[in-house]
Amino acid sequence: MRNIELTYSEDFEIIDDYCTTGNPRAATAFVRKYQSFVYSVAYRYLQIHEDSQDASQEVFIKALKNLYRFRRESSLKTWLYRITVNVCSNMLRKRSLLSFFGKNSSSDELDIIDYSTMPDEYLENREFQNKFLKMLNQLPPKQRETFALRYFDELSYEEISEILGTSVGGLKANYFQAVQKLSKMLKNEFI
């Protein structure tokens, strides 16, 4: 399945192919290339697997519909990040409105996954990953996003600066503080 995205070596090839021919292979390659990134951003904002998947789908639908408008002044990742944050903000607003009217959104139904058939090691990993992501969400948003974009997504400081609108110097300070805080939280967790 991965050979589909291998036919495009650069983002602009995907954009050109999709925008000129509407090639569904280009759309698939585009989604596959960025689905993990978009999902991880959505998950940090929404913290629920189902909602994050829904948000990611919405992001890609919007992105594909507007791909011809992408001006290539920024990277596709930066553009997708902005769309994802907008979609997640809307979903959070909707969620708070639903909870205001007493209607339970999926936020009350945290990841319902049948773990009984999974190996112990997998469960342990899964548990730790969830715990770590919860710790991450205790950080201030700027520190959290700086950490995630640098640590998980391995973006350069210049790219993160473009996304978050913070200077490179400020980002490095944020990154250090985030790592310092997470280190303390993890230490407490392990002791």
Next chain:
Amino acid sequence: MENSPKKLTYKELQALLPDYAFNRLDKESAELFENSISDYPELKRELAEINAVFDKVNKFNFKSYFEQNAKNISVNVQNQFNRTPPDRTGFGYFSKIIVPTLGLAAIVIVLIITGLQKDKKSLSNEDGTNKSKIDMMITPQEAMVIFENFNEITEDNEFINTISNIKWKTYTPDFQTILSADYKDLYVDLYWQFFTSIVESDEITEYLKNYNHIHSYYQLQENFDLIDEEFMQQILEELRNANFS
């Protein structure tokens, strides 16, 4: 004199510490970091602590964790997208903005043209000669009955201002071509009479007795073109029966 090797400041070390801890520094920067951190024992301790706790975190493959959770997205997007075909380059803009705008413009143009043709038809007699609505609806004799007691009304200053305004509007080239010279003055007077009433015809008599309702003149002036023949005849009937004493 030998140059002492370059050293990083405390702040610079802090900024590089996470990247050093997670092996993201290039060789040169990493060496510089190592040479400089020995001057700051508290940062060294901090680094040791971060290395210890993140050792476990680094073992987890978060990338595959997210990939696994996101694996169905491409399929779902494709399914959803098949239901709503994508916009193509430039065509989206064309179909969403330009086409509706052109369509709307065409409708407006058609409405204007048909409206003009309708007006022309309504102002033409069967023999093809142009006569105004007024020509067809009342005779000068009828008008004389209507305006029997007209003089005392014209004493009112507000009325005079209004009528001059109406006259100015009435003597536009359009009206001059539509109305014959004989009926022009009559038309002006009738026009004024419409402004002395309001749309509800049963209140016309009342309004004719009380000329303070100047705003209604403007109201009718605005709506004059919308008054249909039946309603106009109703107004004329009321005017005939009006008691101006």
